[in-house]
Amino acid sequence: MPAAPILVIKLGALGDIVLATGPFAAIRAHHPDASITLLTTKPYAAWLGSAPYFDDIWIDPRPGALDVVGWFSLHQRLRGGGFGRVYDLQTSGRSSRYFWLMRPNAPDWSGIAPGCSHPDTDPNRNHLHTVERQAGQLRAAGIAEVPPPTLDWCDADLTRFTLPARFALLVPGGSAHRPEKRWPALAYAALARRLLERGITPLLIGTGTEARVLAEIDAQAPGVVSLLGQTDFPSLCALAHRAELAVGNDTGPMHLIATAGCRSVVLFSGASDPALTAPRGRAVTVLREARLEDLSVDRVMEGVG
Structure with a gap:
């Protein structure tokens, strides 16, 4: 039976995206046979699409508070993804609301949304560095090993620049x-x-x-x-x-x-x-x-x- 699809939520900003590359790698290693989708924001979509962690990239439309049509469309898309588990690495009020969009039959959920299946309940989480906080969140979801952040996969041709020797x-x-x-x-x-x-x-x-x-x-x-x-x-x-x-x-x-x-x-x-x-x-x-x-x-x- 195919593994259920996985959703990872990480919206920004750039520094937080970079620090999440360790958790991205850990999730990929923990679910080697699953199709993994990243929900992120437009500035990072193409770049993270070249990373070795994801099979698909979705751009969060970030509907406003009164955008009923936008929220309904997002609700339909999230519910239609058939996700077996969600890793909310954003852990914000907005991303936690996405848990409620997927109820009453929400998938397994790692994050801080009230009522989720794999909550990060560490009372000290807001006093930890982002790397340690996210490692603790993933431990609570059954992922014991989280590597350091890495961008070994990211490179580019620099021939358009005339670079000095040093x-x-x-x-x-x-x-x-x-x-x-x-x-x-x-x-x-x-x-x-x-x-x-x-x-x-x-x-x-x-x-x-x-x-x-x-x-x-x-x-x-x-x-x-x-x-x-x-x-x-x-x-x-x-x-x-x-x-x-x-x-x-x-x-x-x-x-x-x-x-x-x-x-x-x-x-x-x-x-x-x-x-x-x-x-x-x-x-x-x-x-x-x-x-x-x-x-x-x-x-x-x-x-x-």
Whole structure:
């Protein structure tokens, strides 16, 4: 008899997606013969479709509170999937509501939805790092071994870039509404000049919303190379595989870079707790100051080594 299909729910954000690659691998290993579907959001669908964990990718339409048609359509799709088990790795209020969409004959469910069959009842779960929290959730569902996050499967052709022999990745951006999580642009420029003196070319990583900060660093540190808007998830992984080091703020791309294996220095302010959310990788150094403007370039260079 064929194994019942499995649904995994992981909607975002990027850092959380990267940290969930260990659980993705564990679920795949635990259900080797099952068809596994991932429910995620549009920014990650194509990328995760190339991962070795899933047979199908669904994009969550995220219906609004008053979108009756949208909720009914999602209800029909979830119920029609014939899933024997759901692993809710998002464990949010929204994803828990999806459990109720599948009642009264909901499948086995790993998560925090009240009434689910395999709840994560650890009273300390909200005080654990994401990696340990999700490992505990999967243990409660019968999966004893969860490997570390990995992006070994992710790579890309970099021939479109003219890359220097030695380069570092600088990630000076982050959420626009969280400026307190950004080390100042002038500090990044000073760091870039120090790296250039060592013969290491800084590559600036960012999207269109970070154009101003990248331009400021570029103007203050002649010799840097701006890759503004030129990288996607696979190419960023590929750059991380080849870079000597990376320095960046507490933001999603640094999770990807660190997990891809690049030696990484990640800068935290008092606005977030690295004990709960720090990137994981083979060589990650976390530096923290209550106010990032008080973090000196000398201290960051010490972290670089």
